[in-house]
Amino acid sequence: xxxxxxxxxxxxxxxxxxxxxxxxxxxxxxxxxxxxxxxxxxxxxxxxxxxxxxxxxxxxxxxxxxxxxxxxxxxxxxxxxxxxxxxxxxxxxxxxxxxxxxxxxxxxxxxxxxxxxxxxxxxxxxxxxxxxxxxxxxxxxxxxxxxxxxxxxxxxxxxxxxxxxxxxxxxxxxxxxxxxxxxxxxxxxxxxxxxxxxxxxxxxxxxxxxxxxxxxxxxxxxxxxxxxxxxxxxxxxxxxxxxxxxxxxxxxxxxxxxxxxxxxxxxxxxxxxxxxxxxxxxxxxxxxxxxxxxxxxxxxxxxxxxxxxxxxxxxxxxxxxxxxxxxxxxxxxxxxxxxxxxxxxxxxxxxxxxxxxxxxxxxxxxxxxxxxxxxxxxxxxxxxxxxxxxxxxxxxxxxxxxxxxxxxxxxxxxxxxxxxxxxxxxxxxxxxxxxxxxxxxxxxxxxxxxxxxxxxxxxxxxxxxxxxxxxxxxxxxxxxxxxxxxxxxxxxxxxxxxxxxxxxxxxxxxxxx
Ligand SMILES: NC(=O)c1ccc[n+]([C@@H]2O[C@H](COP(=O)([O-])OP(=O)(O)OC[C@H]3O[C@@H](n4cnc5c(N)ncnc54)[C@H](O)[C@@H]3O)[C@@H](O)[C@H]2O)c1
Ligand SMILES: O=P(O)(O)OC[C@@H](O)[C@@H](O)[C@H](O)[C@H](O)CO
Numbered sequence: 001x002x003x004x005x006x007x008x009x010x011x012x013x014x015x016x017x018x019x020x021x022x023x024x025x026x027x028x029x030x031x032x033x034x035x036x037x038x039x040x041x042x043x044x045x046x047x048x049x050x051x052x053x054x055x056x057x058x059x060x061x062x063x064x065x066x067x068x069x070x071x072x073x074x075x076x077x078x079x080x081x082x083x084x085x086x087x088x089x090x091x092x093x094x095x096x097x098x099x100x101x102x103x104x105x106x107x108x109x110x111x112x113x114x115x116x117x118x119x120x121x122x123x124x125x126x127x128x129x130x131x132x133x134x135x136x137x138x139x140x141x142x143x144x145x146x147x148x149x150x151x152x153x154x155x156x157x158x159x160x161x162x163x164x165x166x167x168x169x170x171x172x173x174x175x176x177x178x179x180x181x182x183x184x185x186x187x188x189x190x191x192x193x194x195x196x197x198x199x200x201x202x203x204x205x206x207x208x209x210x211x212x213x214x215x216x217x218x219x220x221x222x223x224x225x226x227x228x229x230x231x232x233x234x235x236x237x238x239x240x241x242x243x244x245x246x247x248x249x250x251x252x253x254x255x256x257x258x259x260x261x262x263x264x265x266x267x268x269x270x271x272x273x274x275x276x277x278x279x280x281x282x283x284x285x286x287x288x289x290x291x292x293x294x295x296x297x298x299x300x301x302x303x304x305x306x307x308x309x310x311x312x313x314x315x316x317x318x319x320x321x322x323x324x325x326x327x328x329x330x331x332x333x334x335x336x337x338x339x340x341x342x343x344x345x346x347x348x349x350x351x352x353x354x355x356x357x358x359x360x361x362x363x364x365x366x367x368x369x370x371x372x373x374x375x376x377x378x379x380x381x382x383x384x385x386x387x388x389x390x391x392x393x394x395x396x397x398x399x400x401x402x403x404x405x406x407x408x409x410x411x412x413x414x415x416x417x418x419x420x421x422x423x424x425x426x427x428x429x430x431x432x433x434x435x436x437x438x439x440x441x442x443x444x445x446x447x448x449x450x451x452x453x454x455x456x457x458x459x460x461x462x463x464x465x466x467x468x469x470x471x472x473x474x475x476x477x478x479x480x481x482x483x484x485x486x487x488x489x490x491x492x493x494x495x496x497x498x499x500x501x502x503x504x505x506x507x508x509x510x511x512x513x
Contacts, residue, residue: 015041029259072227088137095148116446121181153197159250262501286353287387313380353406386462393418431463
C-alpha cells in the first residue's frame with residue numbers, strides 16, 4: 001500500500017493490445033496474493049481504447065483463442081486511462097507522483113528512437129530533437145520519461161522502476177542507456193541532476209515477454225458478447241504466455257512471480273531464444289506469406305515449402321543460442337510450430353511484417369555474424385532479409401486485396417534505393433545493387449552486414465531468383481524439395497513441450513464455450 005493508504009500504482013505507457021493481454025492479466029492475478037496493484041494506462045494519441053474503457057467502467061475482455069476452444073475473461077486491473085497527446089502534463093505529473101512505483105512500457109520498437117547502428121539514442125530523430133529544445137511538453141517516449149523523472153527527482157527523490165516490455169534487445173539495459181544519452185544532451189544542470197537520480201534511484205530490469213496478441217476485430221467483439229460482455233475493445237490472445245524478468249525493482253512490485261512470471265538473472269538467454277526463434281521465424285513467415293498472397297501467419301505456416309524454410313531458419317538460429325538451464329529447445333520449437341499454426345488467432349502477415357527495418361536489426365545480424373565467423377553463409381537468414389527487402393522495395397509486387405502491404409518507417413528510403421538501381425543491366429545486376437545499397441544504409445540492419453560480401457551476395461542472389469521465378473523459386477533454392485510436406489520437424493520430444501516458466505493458459509477465465 002502507498003502512503004495514502006491506496007494500492008500501489010503502475011503507470012503504463014502504450015495502451016495497445018499486448019499490455020492488456022499480458023502484463024495487465026498477470027497484475028490482476030498477482031493481486032490475489034493480497035497486495036493488489038492498479039494500473040493507469042496511457043495511450044499515445046489514439047482515443048479509441050481509452051474512451052471505450054471509461055464507457056465500460058474500466059473493464060474489458062481477453063478472448064483466449066486455442067486451436068479449438070475459446071475462453072473469455074474480464075480484466076479490471078487497469079483502473080484509469082488517458083491519452084498522452086491530450087494531457088501531456090499529466091504524463092509528467094504521474095511519473096513524478098511517488099505513488100507510481102513502476103512505469104512500464106509497450107511502445108513498439110520505434111517508440112524508443114534507437115540509432116540502429118550504435119544502439120544509442122538517435123539524437124537526430126524529430127521527436128528527440130524537439131524534446132531537447134525545451135518549451136513545449138515532450139512528445140517522445142524518452143523525452144516524456146526524462147521530464148517525469150527530473151520532476152520526481154526534484155519533488156520527492158522517491159525510487160522508481162522503469163519496466164520495458166517491448167521486443168527490444170536487452171530492453172531494460174537499452175532503455176537505461178537511452179535515458180542517459182538524453183540526460184547527457186540536456187543543459188548541464190538538468191542533465192547532471194537526471195544522471196544522478198538515474199544512478200541512485202531508478203532501476204530498469206530486462207524482461208522477456210511472450211504471448212501472441214493480434215489486433216482486435218468484430219469476431220472478438222462477437223465472442224465477448226456471446227460470453228455476456230458488450231465490449232468495444234476486447235483483446236484476442238493465444239493461450240500460451242510467458243514473462244521473464246530480472247528482479248531489480250526499486251520501489252516494490254506486484255507478486256507477479258506468484259501469478260506465473262519468472263524472476264531470473266538469465267533474462268538475456270530467454271530473450272535471445274525468443275527473439276530469434278519466435279520473432280525471427282515470425283518475420284520470415286510474414287514476408288514469405290505476403291509474397292505468396294497469404295493474409296494470415298497460419299496460412300503461411302501451412303505452406304510446406306515455407307514451413308521447411310522456417311525449420312531451416314530454426315536450425316540456423318539454434319546453435320547461436322545459450323539456453324537457459326532446463327530449457328528444451330526442440331520442445332520449444334515444436335510448440336512454436338503449433339502456435340504459428342493456430343488459425344483462430346488470424347494474426348495478419350501485415351501486422352507481424354510491419355517495421356521490418358527496425359525489427360530485423362535485432363533478429364538477424366548477430367546470428368548471421370555467428371555463422372560467418374565459422375565460415376558459413378546462413379541461407380535462411382539471407383532469405384529473411386531478401387524476402388523483407390522484396391516486400392519493402394517493391395510493394396507493387398504484393399497483392400493489396402489478398403494480403404496487403406506492410407508499413408516500414410524506412411520504406412521510402414529503401415524504395416528510393418531500389419529506384420536508383422534503374423532498369424538497365426538485368427535482374428541480377430539490379431538485385432546486387434539493391435542488396436549492396438540497402439545493407440550499406442544505416443537504417444537497414446544497422447549496416448552491420450554491409451562488409452560481408454558473401455552474405456550480401458547471397459541476399460542479392462535470392463532477390464534475383466524472386467524477381468525471375470517468384471518466392472517459390474527462392475524457397476526451392478534455399479531448401480530444395482526437403483522432407484515430405486507436413487512431416488513434423490524437429491521431432492516431438494518425449495519431455496513436456498512447455499519451457500520452464502511458460503504458462504499454458506492464463507488461469508482466471510471461468511467462462512468457456
Ligand atoms: N502483440 C504481440 O503479440 C506482442 C508480443 C510480445 C511483445 N509485444 C511488444 O508490444 C509492442 C506493442 O504491441 P501491441 O500488440 O500492443 O501493438 P498495438 O498496435 O496494439 O499498440 C502499439 C502501442 O504502441 C504505441 N506506439 C506506437 N508507436 C509509438 C511511438 N513511435 N512512440 C510511442 N508509442 C508508440 C501506441 O500508442 C500503442 O499504444 C510490440 O511492438 C512489441 O514490442 C507485442
Ligand atoms: O510485436 P512485434 O511487432 O515486435 O513483432 C510481431 C510479432 O512477431 C510479435 O508481436 C509476436 O507475436 C510476439 O512477440 C509473441 O510474443
